[in-house]
Amino acid sequence: MPRLGVLGWPVAHSRSPAIHNAALASLAMDGWRYQRLPVPPSLFVETTRSLRASGFVGANVTIPHKQAALALAGPVSETASAIGAANTLTFHADGEIAAENTDGPGLLAALGSSARGARALVLGAGGSARAALWALRQGGASEILVWNRTSERARALASEFGAQAVAEPTAADLLINCTSVGLQLERSASEGEALNQLGLTFDQVGEYPYVVDLVYRSGSTALLAAATAHGSRTLDGLEILVAQGALSFELWTGRQPPLEVMRRAAGQDHAEHAY
Ligand code: NAP
Numbered sequence: 001m002p003r004l005g006v007l008g009w010p011v012a013h014s015r016s017p018a019i020h021n022a023a024l025a026s027l028a029m030d031g032w033r034y035q036r037l038p039v040p041p042s043l044f045v046e047t048t049r050s051l052r053a054s055g056f057v058g059a060n061v062t063i064p065h066k067q068a069a070l071a072l073a074g075p076v077s078e079t080a081s082a083i084g085a086a087n088t089l090t091f092h093a094d095g096e097i098a099a100e101n102t103d104g105p106g107l108l109a110a111l112g113s114s115a116r117g118a119r120a121l122v123l124g125a126g127g128s129a130r131a132a133l134w135a136l137r138q139g140g141a142s143e144i145l146v147w148n149r150t151s152e153r154a155r156a157l158a159s160e161f162g163a164q165a166v167a168e169p170t171a172a173d174l175l176i177n178c179t180s181v182g183l184q185l186e187r188s189a190s191e192g193e194a195l196n197q198l199g200l201t202f203d204q205v206g207e208y209p210y211v212v213d214l215v216y217r218s219g220s221t222a223l224l225a226a227a228t229a230h231g232s233r234t235l236d237g238l239e240i241l242v243a244q245g246a247l248s249f250e251l252w253t254g255r256q257p258p259l260e261v262m263r264r265a266a267g268q269d270h271a272e273h274a275y
Helices: 016-026 041-050 066-072 078-083 103-111 127-138 151-160 191-197 222-229 237-253 259-268
Strands: 003-008 033-038 056-061 088-091 097-100 119-123 143-147 174-177 210-213 233-235
Touching: 003 016, 003 041, 016 033, 016 237, 016 259, 041 066, 056 237, 066 097, 078 097, 078 103, 078 127, 088 237, 103 127, 103 210, 103 237, 119 127, 127 143, 127 151, 143 151, 191 222, 210 222, 222 233, 237 259
Parallel strands: 003 033, 003 056, 119 143, 119 174, 174 210, 210 233
Antiparallel strands: 056 088, 088 097
């Protein structure tokens, strides 16, 4: 039985099993199964190397293993190498473990042509910000700005990707939130509090005609709610999650991913956590 999974720690609230199992079922790929693989960092290398022997064809990789996945794999795709992290591993019969990153291409696919010629502001300087900077470069953004709570990290990341670090968020055509702000915020916390953590006020959100939030939760995030109130276009984290999952699915199975089925499965699970 070909097996797939998602390696993470924690990974209990992952939506990837729902998304991939729905896709497998809709394509009548009987016998295939996608499961959670909760693996602590100390066991990541050993466990990942043994997956092929247990029937695994591929695995997604999430927090905190994306860099470790890149380090243990070979061959590594040009995209994974440029982003500096792997979220998709493929286990070959000869023992080779191939690394790919579908976070960047997934975001690029979800953005369509919107990045072309745009002045874009990325909030955050962690793993997903790296994927966003790659996607904006590939998508032809004319100017890329990076803001982060810890400014040294913004400067380091910006210089690596030929972008410009900014001391505070400034107006742009496209805003992409790559911080985890909004993920664990209590429902009772005010919208203003979440926006404050992003260096923004409600009014300032109106300076961005297109707002993307990688964070997803049931209901809208404070950032997307503010953007919608201003009449800005929005793209939510679930759509990006489905886009990266679809690319991984195609890589492992060679089948056209059923996007609508995957979207419905992502939306049906109301857990509030990262993938
Ligand atoms: P990460 O590497 O841990 O980076 C976290 C970022 O958030 C850092 O820039 C950090 O700033 C910032 N941050 C955290 N708490 C903050 C706060 N209270 N105020 C201001 N900034 C804060 O995480 P990641 O892998 O980039 O993931 C970020 C988010 O994107 C997560 O919510 C994750 O679930 C989501 N994500 C979604 C998808 C998708 O497919 N939809 C894919 C990947 C990630 P400092 O540097 O100052 O600490």
